[in-house]
Amino acid sequence: MTTGGPDDSRLSKNQRREAAREKAKQLREEQRKKDIRNRVILISSLSVVVIAIVVGITLVITSTLKPAGPGPLNMASDGITIGTDFTAVTTPALAAGEDPVPTTPDTSSGVVDIRMYVDYMCPFCGQFESTNNAQIGDWVKSGVATVEIHPLSILDRSSLGSKYSTRAANAAACVANYSPDQFWAFNGLLYSNQPAENTEGLDDDTLKDLVKQAGVTAQGDIDTCIDDTQFKGWVADATSRALQGPLPNTTEQAVTGTPTVLVNGQKYTGSLTDADAFSSFVLQVSGDDSSTATPTPTPTAAG
Template sequence: MTTGGSDDSRLTKNQRREAAREKAKQLREEQRKKDIRNRVILIGSLSVVVIAIIVGITLVITSTLKPAGPGPLNMASDGIQIGQDFKAVPTPALAAGEDPVPTVNDPASGVIDIRMYVDYLCPFCGQFEATNNEQIGELVQSGAATVEIHPLTILDRSSLGTKYSTRAGNAAACVANYSPDQFWAFNGLLFSNQPAESTEGLDNDTLKDLVSQAGATATDDIDACIDDKTFWSWLEDATSRALKGPLPNSDEAAVTGTPTVLVNGQKYSGALDDADAFSSFVVQVAGEAYSTATPTPTPTPAG
């Protein structure tokens, strides 16, 4: 007994040929549908890849061509100058894309001009600060010197992706903008609480706490300025200008490392951890300025 199916042996030769053609037609149709589905899947996958590439390129172009940001108040030179009693010298904010305006110092005034280019993650900057903060502070407080501080963002790569140099520099710029007379105190706190390289650095909440410890006013505005990254773009531009040079009021071509410390335009190249060496350099440079600025008395003709 035969069970199930039809017996092809009962079909004629023409019927078997027609059945084979129909079967082949069905197979071709199924293959055609399968090919269409595969093409759709392939095109969809390629579209996703192309879109991802376009987005990536757009992000790169956007980050590269991002517009310059405005600078903070009191940092028109790309730095903030601190004078007697730690009062900041007021200056207008740089407009977006505007060139900095170098601070004008008169050597004949007898006031020593100290200028420092620093990165708040730089351990050598921290070493110089720990060694010389007190004596520089005494000179500034008494009016014998001014100090101009330029935050830079060279070491962002050393903070595990958190861009600590930029975050700390931005916080300093926020203080300069909203509470400039507390900048010196905040600058000191950034260094006395300086994190080590190859760490994430201080988080933003800790930076805000240091702002309060410095006695800053307008802390709500400063906190928002820190969170909003208000001066990140300006910091990037200021760092680029310092690294490209030339440094104003100096023979130095550019910043080649931090700290770069200039006294009346002359670069200090002594030991960073030797307070006496730096003090001697300041006295020497100040003496040169005095002797140059003081005219030699004209002899009185004999009567």
């Protein structure tokens, strides 16, 4: 007794032929379905590969064309404005690729508008700051003047590869972003601890220690910002804008050297080491050219 299929010997010749045809038809149908499945798998796999390639190319293109990252809070003009009691003027952060928004001075108020474009590695900036910090501080604290400070990174080449100008300007931007009312204090500390040209400059740990000495309110955030050089892209762009010009609210076309100091839009070209010379220039520009006149209250010259 057999356990297989029907005994083909009992089928007629035509029945055997028909059975063979049917079997062949089934095999062809199974092969067709198999081919379709394989084709679908192949197309799906190719689609995944193509999508991955397209995504990769898109990421490369967008990363190449992507504008610089957003700037710090309170520096929408590319500088930070410090007013009465060293309180910073708050502004939103520049979005990626957004043009800076110049500060518009109120000329009718009688408040003197002082703007400084500086590089924290620049020895001439250090001379001007050490000479005039006290009297400018008195004017700003009392509301006689505002000062807008623009940190630049022109002298990276003078720090033996450490890019100190960029790192110091970034640290200043970090303070402006997270603890703006301590910016004036931190700015002064950067100069009182200014490194010499053609050295590596201050390391990041020292910068963070100066931040602490300035009495900031967000030390942890600023430390991270310094470690990550969070605003280095903005520093580079702000420096480029200052060097290319035009500079707002002045007839000066661009920064040609640091410090560039503007008083009510007029460039100071006098001595960097004579506080009386700068005070006289401020009085002249502000419209009071009396030989004995001083802004009220009387400023104290740096000693």
